Amino acid sequence: MKSRNNLVSSIALIVALTGAPVLTAVAQTAAAPPLADDVPSYKPPLRGAPGGRVGGASRGATGTTPLSIELLAPDGHAGLTTDPSPTIYYFVSRAVSEPLILTISGPRQPHPLVETSIQPPRSAGIQSIRLADYKVQLLPGILYSWSVSLAVDPHAPSRDIVATASIMRVAADPAIDPATRSAPPLRRAALLAQAGLWYDAVAAAADGGSTDRHRALDALLDQVGLTEAGAADRQTVR
Numbered sequence: 001m002k003s004r005n006n007l008v009s010s011i012a013l014i015v016a017l018t019g020a021p022v023l024t025a026v027a028q029t030a031a032a033p034p035l036a037d038d039v040p041s042y043k044p045p046l047r048g049a050p051g052g053r054v055g056g057a058s059r060g061a062t063g064t065t066p067l068s069i070e071l072l073a074p075d076g077h078a079g080l081t082t083d084p085s086p087t088i089y090y091f092v093s094r095a096v097s098e099p100l101i102l103t104i105s106g107p108r109q110p111h112p113l114v115e116t117s118i119q120p121p122r123s124a125g126i127q128s129i130r131l132a133d134y135k136v137q138l139l140p141g142i143l144y145s146w147s148v149s150l151a152v153d154p155h156a157p158s159r160d161i162v163a164t165a166s167i168m169r170v171a172a173d174p175a176i177d178p179a180t181r182s183a184p185p186l187r188r189a190a191l192l193a194q195a196g197l198w199y200d201a202v203a204a205a206a207d208g209g210s211t212d213r214h215r216a217l218d219a220l221l222d223q224v225g226l227t228e229a230g231a232a233d234r235q236t237v238r
Contacts, residue, residue: 040193040201040216042223044077049143051078051166053224058152058161068093069100069148072126072202073165074224078143079198082172085132087203090148090163091229092127096120102129104136104146104167113144125236126217126229128206138169167199184208189216198224 053075057068072089073079099117106113114134121127129148131138138144149162173195180191180200185208192201198220205217214233221230 039219040190040205042074042193042198042201042220043196044074045080045196049078049080049166049168051143051145051168052076053165054163056149056161056163058159065094067096067150067161068228069150069161069163070226070229071146071148071163071165072221072226072229073167074198078166078168080168080170080196081138081199082170082177082197083200083203084137084139084169085130085135086138086167086199087128087130087132087206088146088167088199089126089128089202089206091226091232092121092124093228093232094124095122096150098150101149101151102134102146103149104131104144106139106142106144118148124232126206126233138167140169140171143168170197180204186212186216189220193220 053071053073055068055070058066068091070091072091097120099120101115102118103115104113114131114136116134118129144167145164146167147162147164149160151157152159152161176191176195180188180195183191185204189201189204189208192204202217202220205214205220209217218230218233221227221233
């Protein structure tokens with residue numbers, strides 16, 4: 001009992017000498033999770049631009065495996081980016097032997113910003129497209145539609161497998177931009193997701209995928225309803 005009283009007296013003395021703020025600071029430090037444990041939580045923009053995501057899938061002819069294509073984008077509104085030439089991602093449920101077509105179009109434009117073939121994915125899973133490789137520059141404030149498609153039968157375009165989504169470039173927020181630039185990929189993904197910058201958050205999570213085994217990336221996919229892509233990706237990286 002005496003030792004207990006001495007301990008209480010010592011604590012009281014420390015509080016009296018240093019003040020209560022010391023206890024508050026200790027509590028805040030203990031509650032802060034390590035950066036490696038940050039899991040991004042996507043917060044859609046308060047005034048999101050119209051748009052969304054539509055997946056594409058084959059009906060699966062006799063003797064063939066059905067194919068689904070999903071773009072890694074939010075549903076119900078346009079995903080945002082601050083990058084004029086972002087890296088964008090899509091998911092395929094199986095390997096594809098024929099080239100896919102990437103198309104990016106702006107509103108009321110007679111021709112697409114880009115329409116080009118891309119290498120067919122040799123395995124199922126998440127694939128990346130670096131728009132810088134195609135010299136694409138998105139203009140701020142323009143609502144673009146992008147798609148990845150596969151022509152199943154050149155004589156029957158209605159059978160094409162087409163997945164579409166929306167993307168818009170916005171100005172970087174000076175309140176968070178310096179912090180995101182200096183942060184490691186997984187912390188950057190968390191900050192960008194909270195800021196509503198979907199495509200930038202996904203790219204940062206993908207950059208940190210070797211560190212967390214795609215935990216951050218798959219969490220983002222689940223949050224926007226891309227459950228098939230997230231589940232398949234978790235199986236791939238085990």
